[in-house]
Amino acid sequence: xxxxxxxxxLSRRAALSDRRAQLxxxxxxxxxxxxxxALFSEGHVRGSTHLANGQEAVAVGIAxxxxxxxxxxxxxxxxxxxxxxxxxxxxxxxxxxxxxxxxAGGLGGSMHLVGPEVGLLPTFAIxxxxxxxxxxAAMAAVARGTDRVxxxxxxxxxxxxxxxxxxxxxxxxxxxxxxFVCENNLYGEYxxxxxxxxxxxxxxxxxxxxxxxxxxxxxxxDAVAEAMAVAVARARAGEGPTxxxxxxxxxxxxxxxxxxxxxxxxELDAWxxxxxxxxxxxxxxxxxxxxxxxxxxxxxxxxxxxAAAVAEALAAPEPGIGEIFAHVxxxxxxxxxxxxxxxx
Amino acid sequence: MALIxxxxxxxxxxxxxxxxxxxxxxxxEDIGAAGGPxxxxxxxxxxxxxxxxxxxxxSEMAFLGAGVGAAVCGMKPVVEMMFIxxxxxxxxxxxxxxxxxxxxxxxxxxxxxxxxxxxGAGQGFGCQHSQMLDHxxxxxxxxxLAVASGARSAYGLLRAAIDDPDPVVVLEPRILxxxxxxxxxxxxxxxxxxxxxxxxxxxxVTLVTCGAMLRVALEAAEAVDAEVIDLLSLWPWDQAMxxxxxxxxxxxxxxxxxxxxxxxxxxxxxxxxxxAFGHLKAPPHRITLPEAPVPYNGALEARYLPTAEYVAxxxxxxxxxxxxxxxxxxx
Numbered sequence: 001x002x003x004x005x006x007x008x009x010l011s012r013r014a015a016l017s018d019r020r021a022q023l024x025x026x027x028x029x030x031x032x033x034x035x036x037x038a039l040f041s042e043g044h045v046r047g048s049t050h051l052a053n054g055q056e057a058v059a060v061g062i063a064x065x066x067x068x069x070x071x072x073x074x075x076x077x078x079x080x081x082x083x084x085x086x087x088x089x090x091x092x093x094x095x096x097x098x099x100x101x102x103x104a105g106g107l108g109g110s111m112h113l114v115g116p117e118v119g120l121l122p123t124f125a126i127x128x129x130x131x132x133x134x135x136x137a138a139m140a141a142v143a144r145g146t147d148r149v150x151x152x153x154x155x156x157x158x159x160x161x162x163x164x165x166x167x168x169x170x171x172x173x174x175x176x177x178x179x180f181v182c183e184n185n186l187y188g189e190y191x192x193x194x195x196x197x198x199x200x201x202x203x204x205x206x207x208x209x210x211x212x213x214x215x216x217x218x219x220x221x222d223a224v225a226e227a228m229a230v231a232v233a234r235a236r237a238g239e240g241p242t243x244x245x246x247x248x249x250x251x252x253x254x255x256x257x258x259x260x261x262x263x264x265x266x267e268l269d270a271w272x273x274x275x276x277x278x279x280x281x282x283x284x285x286x287x288x289x290x291x292x293x294x295x296x297x298x299x300x301x302x303x304x305x306x307a308a309a310v311a312e313a314l315a316a317p318e319p320g321i322g323e324i325f326a327h328v329x330x331x332x333x334x335x336x337x338x339x340x341x342x343x344x
Numbered sequence: 345m346a347l348i349x350x351x352x353x354x355x356x357x358x359x360x361x362x363x364x365x366x367x368x369x370x371x372x373e374d375i376g377a378a379g380g381p382x383x384x385x386x387x388x389x390x391x392x393x394x395x396x397x398x399x400x401x402x403s404e405m406a407f408l409g410a411g412v413g414a415a416v417c418g419m420k421p422v423v424e425m426m427f428i429x430x431x432x433x434x435x436x437x438x439x440x441x442x443x444x445x446x447x448x449x450x451x452x453x454x455x456x457x458x459x460x461x462x463x464g465a466g467q468g469f470g471c472q473h474s475q476m477l478d479h480x481x482x483x484x485x486x487x488x489l490a491v492a493s494g495a496r497s498a499y500g501l502l503r504a505a506i507d508d509p510d511p512v513v514v515l516e517p518r519i520l521x522x523x524x525x526x527x528x529x530x531x532x533x534x535x536x537x538x539x540x541x542x543x544x545x546x547x548x549v550t551l552v553t554c555g556a557m558l559r560v561a562l563e564a565a566e567a568v569d570a571e572v573i574d575l576l577s578l579w580p581w582d583q584a585m586x587x588x589x590x591x592x593x594x595x596x597x598x599x600x601x602x603x604x605x606x607x608x609x610x611x612x613x614x615x616x617x618x619x620a621f622g623h624l625k626a627p628p629h630r631i632t633l634p635e636a637p638v639p640y641n642g643a644l645e646a647r648y649l650p651t652a653e654y655v656a657x658x659x660x661x662x663x664x665x666x667x668x669x670x671x672x673x674x675x
Contacts, residue, residue: 071413071416071417073413104448104449104450105450107447107448107450108448112448114448114449114450114452114453116449116452116453121413121416121445121449121453122444122445122448122449122453124441126436126440126441129409129436129437129440129441131406131409132405132406132407132408132409132410132412132413132437133409133410133412133413133416133437133441134413135406135409135410135413136409136410136411136412136413136414136415136416136417136419136421137413137414137416137417138413139410139413139414139419140413140414140416140417140418140419141417143369143395143414143419144417144418144419150413162405162433163405163406163409166401166403166405166406167406167409169401169403169406170400170401170403170406170407170410173401326450326451327446327447327449327450327451328446328447328485328486329446329485329486329488329510330446330454330508330509330510338451338452338453338454338509339449339452339453340418341417341418342417342418
C-alpha cells in the first residue's frame with residue numbers, strides 16, 4: 001500500500017457517506033474489538049478494556065451525522081466511537097497495546113483514545129466528566145462565531161451522576177449547541193438499570209431541563225443517524241441542546257474481567273436477534289446495495305485489514321522512556337502541536 | 345505611585361486581559377450583574393458584556409468543566425470559585441481532566457484555563473469558608489498553583505496565569521482584598537510562575553511564606569533579622585531561591601496558613617534537608633495552624649492564626665537555642 005492510499009482519520013470519516021462503507025465500518029468495529037479481546041488473552045494489553053460489541057450502530061450513526069470539526073467527548077467504552085469517527089484500527093489497536101503507533105503514542109491506553117483531526121477529545125475515564133467539557137466546547141464554538149456543535153457520548157450509568165444534571169441544566173440555560181447522547185445498554189458497570197435508575201427512559205429527564213428528549217432504536221444505524229441529524233440541525237440553528245437516548249446492548253461484560261453472569265437468561269439472545277450489523281446488512285440488501293456473499297466477503301476483507309493492523313501494532317516500538325516527561329506541560333520540552341479547531 | 349486595593353488589582357488584571365485578548369472570558373457565580381460578593385468583578389460586565397462575563401448556575405462541576413472544554417477549543421477562560429471550598433465538587437475537572445488533557449493528546453490539546461478563588465481565614469466565615477486548601481491541588485503534574493499576597497502580586501500572577509498555555513490556579517487570600525499597596529498598575533507587568541520573591545533581606549534565618557501570612561512574616565522579621573521569601577507559587581515552587589537563601593542563613597522556618605498535615609512546608613523542609621543539609625545550623629521549623637477546623641468565634645480565630653509576635657518568638661527560640669520550639673497549643 002502506498003503512502004498516498006493509506007487511509008487517514010479524515011479520509012475514513014469522509015468515506016462514511018457511502019452506505020457500504022457504513023456497514024464495513026460497523027464490521028470493522030466488531031472485528032477490532034474481537035482482536036482486542038484476543039490480544040488481551042495473549043497478554044499484549046495491560047489494565048482493563050471495555051468492549052461495546054453490539055453497539056456498533058450507535059457509533060456509526062453518530063459519526064455519520066457530524067462534521068469532522070464538530071467536537072466529541074466520549075467515555076472509556078470508546079473503541080467503536082473512535083473508529084467510527086475515523087481513528088484508524090492501527091491507532092486504536094496500537095494504543096491499546098501501548099505502542100508508538102497508538103493514537104496517544106501508547107501513553108493513554110484503552111480508556112484514552114484521541115483523534116484531534118476528527119474532533120475526538122481524549123476519551124474520558126471518569127463517569128460524567130465529558131459532559132461539562134462538551135458544554136465548554138460548545139461555548140467556544142458560539143464565542144468564535146462558528147456553527148460547530150459538540151457531542152457528549154455517555155452511558156446510562158452517567159444519568160445518575162451530578163455532572164449529567166449540571167451539564168444539561170447549564171447547556172439549556174445558555175442554549176448551547178450540545179447533543180447529549182446516552183447509550184443506554186441497560187447496565188452501569190455490573191448493575192442493571194432497574195436497580196439504579198427509577199425511570200425506564202433516560203430521555204424523560206430532558207423535560208426537567210426544557211430540552212427535547214428523544215428515544216432511538218440503537219440497533220438501527222439509520223435511526224441513530226436520523227435522530228442525530230435532527231438534534232445537530234437544531235444545535236447548529238442556535239436552538240439549543242438535545243438529549244438523545246439510544247437503546248442498545250453490550251454483548252460483553254463491563255470490562256475484560258466480567259463474564260456478565262448477572263444478566264437474566266435469554267436477554268443476550270434476544271438482543272443478538274437484533275444484531276445491528278445484520279439489521280444494517282438486511283437494509284442494504286433491500287436497497288440492492290448488498291447481494292449474495294457480499295457480507296461474508298466484506299467481513300473477510302475487514303478481518304484481513306484488522307489482522308494487518310494487529311501485526312503492525314505488535315511490530316511497532318514501545319515509546320521511549322523520555323515520553324514519560326513529554327507533554328506534561330508546555331515547558332516539558334516536547335514539541336507543541338496545538339490543535340486548533342475551526343481555523344483550518 | 346498610588347494606593348491600590350488587591351480587589352482593584354484583580355479587577356484591573358481581568359479587565360486588561362479581556363481588553364488585550366478576545367479569547368479571554370470570565371465565568372462564575374454572581375460575577376456579572378452582581379459584581380461578585382467581594383466586589384472583585386464590579387463593573388466588568390458593563391465593560392465586556394454578558395457573553396464574556398458570565399453568571400453561572402451554582403454548578404461548579406459544570407462551569408469548571410466548561411472552562412476545560414472552552415480552553416481546549418481555543419478560548420482562555422478565567423473561572424471563579426467564590427470560595428475555594430466550592431471546588432471540592434469540581435476537582436475531577438481540574439485535577440483529572442484539565443491537568444491531563446495535554447498529556448493524553450500528546451501535546452495536541454492544551455487547557456489555557458485559569459481558576460481563581462478567594463481563600464483563607466480571618467474574617468469569621470467559619471470552618472467551611474476559611475481554608476486555603478492548596479494541598480488539594482499542589483503537586484499535580486500539569487497544573488500550576490499560585491497564591492497572591494497583595495495587589496501587585498495579584499495582578500502579576502493573574503496576568504501570568506492567563507498568559508500561560510496550561511491550567512493555573514490562583515488563590516486570592518480573601519482577607520487581603522481590601523488591603524492597599526503602593527503600586528501603579530502597569531499592564532505589561534507579569535510575575536513568573538514558579539518563582540518566588542525575596543521580600544526582605546536578612547541574615548539569621550530564612551522565613552518562607554506566602555499569601556496572607558506574608559505580612560505577618562514581614563512584621564515578625566523586623567525583630568529577628570529574617571530573610572523573608574514570598575513563594576508566590578506553590579507548584580512548581582522556587583527551590584533554587586529557598587536553597588540559596590538557606591545556604592546563607594543556615595536556618596529555615598516556614599510560615600503556613602494550613603495545619604501541619606496538609607501544609608506545603610513539609611515539601612520545602614524535605615527539599616532543604618536533602619539538598620542543603622550541610623548548611624543547616626538548626627533543624628528546620630514549621631509554623632502552622634493547629635490540627636483543627638477554622639473556628640468561627642473572633643477571639644478563637646485570632647488565636648488560631650499565627651501573629652507576628654508569635655512568629656517572632658518561635659524564630660527567636662530557634663535561633664537562640666538551635667532547637668525547634670513547641671507550637672502554642674502544646675505548651
